[in-house]
Amino acid sequence: MKKIKIALLGAGTVGGGVWEILQTNKDNIIKNCGYDIEVAKILVKDAAKKRKDIVPKDLLTSNYEDIIGDKEIEIIVEVMGGIEPAKDYILKALKSKKHVVTANKALLANHGEEIIKLAKDQGVHLYYEASVAGGIPIVQTLKESLVGNKIQKMMGILNGTTNYILTKMTAEKVDFADALKEAQEMGYAEADPTADVEGYDAAHKLTILSSLAFGTTVKFDEVYREGISKITSIDIDYARELGYVIKLLAIGKEEEGIIEMRVHPTFISKSHPLASVNDSFNAIFVKGNAVGDLMLYGRGAGDLPTGSAVVGDIIAVIKGKDQPPVQIEETASVDKTIKPMGETESEYYVRLIVKDKPGVLGTIASLFGKHNVSLSSVLQKGEGVPSVSLVFITHCTKEADVQEAVEEIMTMEEVVELANLIRVENGKKRMGA
């Protein structure tokens, strides 16, 4: 039996999952790759600290030199997360001609170009399936299966925490704050939930997927980003009434070489396949010019699902390790234009709180019209009270026009508040239609 030594950087949730899979499925893995995979060392911050990890204590080290200096270790598996020191460790590993498997979305979203280039220059393998959507094989699907396609559109539910919160708010009619609290109690959300709730995590993942799908290097700060903390039960009720559900979608599109990338709460038709993706599940809907509509659905986080993707990558490295990665000059990343958010087009849900006076609706409608925003639905509720909700759904409109219209509407003395403005993704297609 051939043996191969690997090292894990990190022994947290994902590291533990990888360890467990390598033990539980050992026979299967040997059968699939021909190697017995030995975890030779595991890097942790403090090897002396008492811990409940399932990994054996005698493999732990706090000194990266123990790992990088070990010539027998061929693959470095980075599952520690965060930018530094993960970046430093990965760069050192690549420079030492070790192959790298990483699950680090923040790192790849911010420094992917540098890391991928170094791996290429060093002729070693770099795999990162687990960095996006846990166990769902979307990276491989984009890199391999769909390479004969032009990817026209991607829409993903890429963050399990926010999907859990929105599912909760929709099913149990609770407020954002209560749903977040429950997500924290369930261990789905961190004590500081900003990265999930404000869409940073989904935007990291969209950055990685867009680079792959559109064959260019996009930057994290080119992704428009808006979180779910402003979504209220009232908006969810209006969505339901209008035939939609609200999801935090990561949307990437390419049209005539111009790319658009945005993460924001979105009204999506309740008959769209993504609308039924609930709780902490993730899913990615892809439209290619050959394959048509494709959706991948599964567990976007958790020790074993994410570990499944890491172990798949480790085996891919092992299968290819005796051959350098295929070098194709032509795959050099092409620069493409990013569409400014103001130029993007969609339909919009606009909810205003206004004083219930005659003529207000007319004035608002005229102001929308003045800015080229045409309306498809208007709902008014709460008649007779001093302030009422006015809800508008627009036809497909340029973002800048809607923003300017709303800005002017907000100067009206009768308009109390812009309660919410949510984009509507309206390829009204039901699953299978």
Add this chain to the structure above:
Amino acid sequence: MKKIKIALLGAGTVGGGVWEILQTNKDNIIKNCGYDIEVAKILVKDAAKKRKDIVPKDLLTSNYEDIIGDKEIEIIVEVMGGIEPAKDYILKALKSKKHVVTANKALLANHGEEIIKLAKDQGVHLYYEASVAGGIPIVQTLKESLVGNKIQKMMGILNGTTNYILTKMTAEKVDFADALKEAQEMGYAEADPTADVEGYDAAHKLTILSSLAFGTTVKFDEVYREGISKITSIDIDYARELGYVIKLLAIGKEEEGIIEMRVHPTFISKSHPLASVNDSFNAIFVKGNAVGDLMLYGRGAGDLPTGSAVVGDIIAVIKGKDQPPVQIEETASVDKTIKPMGETESEYYVRLIVKDKPGVLGTIASLFGKHNVSLSSVLQKGEGVPSVSLVFITHCTKEADVQEAVEEIMTMEEVVELANLIRVENGKKRMGA
């Protein structure tokens, strides 16, 4: 620009799709694989025949020797279908050390072992993503992404024609015969619909997937197979009333080294992700011991979706062609036991037509009990008329017990007919639960 020559065997739907994708997405493909792919020759039955194909006439040949004898052609793309002469052509190609991409499910289901072995022996690449579920990357997902998993269960809607018919019957309450006729008019079903309607096509695909998922070579005739032609609107109504939809499912399971494979109409909870896969769409639900629940959904047929998978495979061959396929002795197929159908377990829907006489229900219930079949629901409709429908849902039961019970029940003078017996797949889980 490096060039590579390939040949297509067949210029029908899929062949035309492959041709179209290679032209439309040429720039993208060059960027992804570094090669300009030239279709050097296309094999057709009668090159002189007038045709409406989109492929250029001057590439056509009816003589396979023109292709096999052309040293410059490195990849043979078999998209003609059928067992012979496709098998002969593929074997000859492999013997000539040409790489092969095939979309031929019937061939692989019946002769996969021989073909895969020859490719291995010859050290050339053989890819067959398009043989199962068109554009959905399930072969690659099983072969690569999920290799760190033990696959415990697969459930697939693998035949678009029958899914279209069942969707039609469910949504529009039409009979099987009318729905089939419409499917034929829409071009979804063949003039002779047997292969689709009786489950042969789905069983071919399940054979291929099971060999991959369970790491063994299963044989087509080891798959239990039952079609949808006996499904009536009455059964669909009962399913709806009980919270189910009826789908033709291809089910593969492995438990403790014992494999079970069956294709049959199935009651599936309407909240299961597969229940919302409608019209001609396909989907495969996979449960791995690490990844958990995973579902892939998309177009299972059609020129461009199937062409997308073929082109993905062609590019995979090109990327790997200068290196022989990884040879792993340990991956040699392991023999596993196939569970006889009588030993499989599930819940059952049994619909009987009985004479409306006192005591009939009691006698039938006792006979079920005698054969260890316990009942979870009983529905009786049509009171007062001479014959009534009696519907039973059983608890989880061994197939042989149910069959024996029904056999004895059918000897009762009061029992007019076994109207239907349909298996119930009851992992009552909703999408995201």
